[in-house]
Amino acid sequence: MSDRPRLIQSLRLAVAAGAVASLGAATAPAVAAPAPATVPSATATTGPTECKDPIAFGYYRQWRDVETTKEEDRAPNVQRMDEIPPQLDIVSAFATKPAQDPDFWVALRDTYVPALHAQGTEVVFTIFIDDIADADVELNEAAYDAHARWLVEEYVDRAGLDGLDIDTERSLDPEQTERAAGIIRALGKYLGPQSGTGRYLIYDTNMTGNHPLFPQIAEYVDYVLLQAYGRDPGRLQGTWETFAPYISSCQFLPGFSFYEERGWHWLDTTVPFGESRAAAYANWQPEGGGKGGIFSYALDRDGKLDGDDTISASKYTWMKRLSGIIDEVAR
Template identity: 45%
Template sequence: MVPSPFPRTGLQMAYFRTWHDRVADPTKPNCFGDIPAEVDVAFVFPDFTPPENPFWRTLRDEYVPKLHEQGTAVVRTTDIGALLDPSFPDTPSGHRALAEKLVSDLVHAHGLDGLDIDMENRLEPAAAERAAAVFHELSRLVGKESGDDSLLIYDTNLGGDEPVFSATADLYDYVLVQSYGRSLDSLQATWETFAPLLPAERYLIGFSFYEEFDLNRWDDTSEPFEESRAVAYAEWQPEGATKAGVFSYAIDRDGVDFLDDEITAVEYSWTRKIGERLRAARG
């Protein structure tokens, strides 16, 4: 567990897609363990990386200790569907057992610092109530309600009026809004859906690097750097408040030109420059 507390603002977080790690796929040039110290929280985004892949052993034994040494926390991402696992009964004891399994399998087994739940679906009322109940059980085990330094994070492309969030807003260390491709003019209105339930110092907005093969066309990171949406997001603040920081998706594509599909080694140049801006803003 990373021992030192984070600053309240000026944070940088980043999602690394595990299938682009060179241990997970030896044809790939980049490494999760090389994420730079400018990143306060690194997310393990685990698609296409089955449990038997050697990435998971390397993550636990090499990457996590290295990142902890530089002060970077490591958090596992999973989809909201994991909180609706039908093999567990929809009862208080079932919710508790599911939460315990998720934390054991996704966090403790790899020596990680917490859990991030990706919420991109509007659930039917019964499913929303069930997910909220499991979130409450998770909060006993990870995050600010657990009594230790672990993290419970909620990330979403929805607003703060979504019922699961409304029922659980006070549980999270941080809430991340996937703002990929959005105009600056839209950011305040989105924040205002969260503001009644969440202090700004727990709120981050995020941009995406260009993935590959037209997986997205957000164009958040086109050159020149100074005129990019990524920089604008790092500098944007809610009216009358200061947000926690900014995050990136697909940091394993840092610095790749928009619409460039070649998989190449990255130097994390954008992440480092954004980190410099965030540190300066901390004062």
């Protein structure tokens, strides 16, 4: 992991691309979004590339934070988002919206984001493709731009975050594809490698680069995060090749899942560590080049063995070790 996240930002932009809303009268004044960073202009590169600064990314489930709003969720919780260690370059607040979890969003804005920024960890919010493809938005550029600006104001500027992650796990009909592509292109004016703002636009998916949407929006995203949960590591190369015509390998991150309480048995984090699927993903490199890093889902469950449904604080031991591996294989 780099200890200079804004340098990471500039480097990956070079490879890839060539107001604040109130939380209500009872909350503290909102923090302004970070000033746009100065980033270099570069020609987009696709296919395998040597990557010197891979990132460790994690999805932190906010309903397992002590500041979550719902009493029935908060009662057993013992973790705070600002306990995430600096080995994580980017974390996603996943993924309850401000109206549904206002207490967490106050803590996110006032406490967690400043603390994470201070240690060099950046923070994004995950939205789902439904928020774009199924939005009540007409099929024209003005409507796309208005919705894109609203998304940025509502989910990025509101808490001083560093960008958006778009989770795509479904097929779209032609109209949905057209709307989604139009809104993501509009988002590209405010986030991502085309924007010059230094703020992220990330695409995460359990599908391939052959999805009809992806070729239309590839140039607007910083990273592609592949939800490879439970997959044979030998399949990563073939899936990567479906994305290779559109992005650099330095933008491609395979990901695994920690075991969620009463959740699916992906078996990505079985022991011993060195024989786990998560470790295999960290060691994997695309043929002829490097990858952008690795990510985990249910970051707050780091260290839990399959079948352990208890709620307890994590020491993030797996992600610390995996961060070291991706740095080592990039050398």
